[in-house]
Amino acid sequence: MRRLLLPLLLALCAVSVPAAAQDTTAAVRPADVIRLNVWRQPEMTGEFPIGPDGTILHPLLSEVRVVGRTRDQVREQLRQVLLRYENDPQFVFDYLYRVGVTGEVRLPNLYTLPPETTIAQAVAAAGGVAEFGRLEVVRLMRGGTETILDLRDPSPEVAEMRIRSGDQIRITRRGAGWRDFLGLGASLIAAVASVVGAVAVIQGS
Template sequence: MRRTSSLVSWIACLALAVGARAATAQNGSSESSLKPGDVVRISVWDSPTLSGEFTVGPDGALKHPIYKQVNVAGVPLPQLTGQIETFLKTLQREPKVEVEPLVRVMLGGEIRAPNVYTLAPETTVAEAIARAGGPTDMGLMDRVTIVRGDRREVVDASATGARGGGMLIRSGDQILLGRKHNVLRDYIGPVASIAASIAAFINLARR
């Protein structure tokens, strides 16, 4: 039963992600940029030594003996390919290159596979949650906290649109799923524990 519930939850989360993607495609997306710790996947035709996945270092440059001259932190993503291509032209006459930025986000709370993920910047919040296995049985898709820099926002990731599940991720985001209230655990349990402590104290005082 629990496995079936988990599968249904994941499928529902995936469906929400597809809807959120469609809504985001209609609304467009705002520019974002890379930060240290993010990754750039570079494919240069016929140049395996210049191809691969390279991490953005603390200084903002790519960690690579050659690409270390390229500072990518803070560069708007639409300009990233052009910047790397311009650098490659100092090494090759007509480089054929494909560039794919990947940003790091942390998913936690009531989610099945909490971890740090490296995802494409076009990924929506709903898609990121689905990538991490979806919510647990106690997870709330309509109460997801997004921590972005010094801002903290609670969104309904079960809703499509740019302010819900269709919100695009950003480098360094923390995506935290809320937890359903359990009356027995959250309220009755603590009250019963306090009552038992009071009763024990009264019994001790009577001796």
């Protein structure tokens, strides 16, 4: 029974991958990740980074070149390697893009995310916007070009915009408001009071 369930699960995974992730070409780059699931081959199942030369950083899969190849080409390369260990290899794979999310988010970091992830979902993966973050001014650095996005905009062009490999998403900080102004004023008053108190003690002595 177990032998029948796992191939079925692999087949369902292959069918359920979103259309955006099924493009014949994928702009993967070194430092991105390939996620591979091979039936009955646990040593080849997992998430493996793509090396500087564009191949998979795995001792048994190092000849598989990913960067600059279509999905069909990568699939055929994987099949040829797996044929050495299995007569009829059954496997599925997908890519994870390396994306930076920084600025006013709760968990700024580099993330590996599936290609179908939207910009808003990438921000959510970083814990969401912090207290002083501005969803209306999100800086997207892509391919050397900076674009300002308003993630409150419900239009499909913004709401459905997907990440690309190497994206840098930065949530900007709101300018000084009344809370910041009052906080600064309170700090200044406290500092002046401390100085005045110190002077009075010196004069009294």
